Amino acid sequence: SQQGEEDPQALSIQEGENATMNCSYKTSINNLQWYRQNSGRGLVHLILIRSNEREKHSGRLRVTLDTSKKSSSLLITASRAADTASYFCATDRTGGGNKLTFGTGTQLKVEL
Amino acid sequence: DAGVIQSPRHEVTEMGQEVTLRCKPISGHDYLFWYRQTMMRGLELLIYFNNNVPIDDSGMPEDRFSAKMPNASFSTLKIQPSEPRDSAVYFCASSLQSGAKKYEQYFGPGTRLTVT
Numbered sequence: 001s002q003q004g005e006e007d008p009q010a011l012s013i014q015e016g017e018n019a020t021m022n023c024s025y026k027t028s029i030n031n032l033q034w035y036r037q038n039s040g041r042g043l044v045h046l047i048l049i050r051s052n053e054r055e056k057h058s059g060r061l062r063v064t065l066d067t068s069k070k071s072s073s074l075l076i077t078a079s080r081a082a083d084t085a086s087y088f089c090a091t092d093r094t095g096g097g098n099k100l101t102f103g104t105g106t107q108l109k110v111e112l
Numbered sequence: 113d114a115g116v117i118q119s120p121r122h123e124v125t126e127m128g129q130e131v132t133l134r135c136k137p138i139s140g141h142d143y144l145f146w147y148r149q150t151m152m153r154g155l156e157l158l159i160y161f162n163n164n165v166p167i168d169d170s171g172m173p174e175d176r177f178s179a180k181m182p183n184a185s186f187s188t189l190k191i192q193p194s195e196p197r198d199s200a201v202y203f204c205a206s207s208l209q210s211g212a213k214k215y216e217q218y219f220g221p222g223t224r225l226t227v228t
Contacts, residue, residue, distance in 0.1 A: 031215050042116070042203055042219030043155075088155065092215055097167060098143045098207050100217060102155045 004089045004103025012109045019076040021106040023089030024069075030092050032065055033100070034074045037086045046074075046087075079110045116220035118204050124226045130192040133223045136185055137206030145217060146179055146189050147203040155203075161187065162209070194227045201225070 007022045023032070031050050035043040049056045049065045049072070056063045062075040076083055086107050090100040117136040125131055137144045145160040159169040164181045172179070176195070181187040191198055201224050205217040
C-alpha cells in the first residue's frame, strides 16, 4: 500500500493564487521529495528535503517537513496555468537503498 | 543526456500474448526502477536493480511478470501471458548511487499498455 497520502486529492485555483498540498506518511524517513507529473508524462523531481530540515525553498516552491507529525506541505506561490499537473510526495527510509514510496497524489488545476 | 528512454510508448495486445517493455536508463546511473501506474492503485514499485542486480522484486504482482537487466544500459519488463488487468502505464526510472542527487529519480515517458 502507498505510504504517503496527499491531501487534497484535487485542487482548483485561479492563476496568481497560492496552492498548498499536504502529504502524510507512516514510518521514519531519511528524505522526502516532491514530484510533478503532467498529463501523459513521467514524473519530474521538484525538490528534496532531508529529515533534519524543516523548510526549504526553490523558486516559487516552499516545502515544509514536520517529522513529529509525519507530514509535509508543498506551497506553490503565484500559480500559473503551466503548474496544472499532479503532485506526488515520495519518501525513502534508512537501509532502503534508493527505493522511494510514493503518495497518492494531488491533482492541481490552475485556471486562467 | 537524452534522459530515460522507454519503448514502445504505446502497446495494445490481446489477452494471452507476451508483452516486452524496454528501458534505457541515463548513462552512469546505478539504480533502475520499474513502476506501474493505474487510477485505482496509483504508482506502484514493481522491481528495482542496483548495478544490474535485482534488489527487491516484492512488488512484482505474479509469476507472469519478469524483469531483467543484462547490462547497465538496458532493462526489460516482460509479461507472459498478459491479462486485461495488466493494462496500465509502466514507467522506468533511474538514479545515481552517490552524490548530492543520489535520491532523485529520473523517469521515462512511460509505456501505456492496453490488454484487450
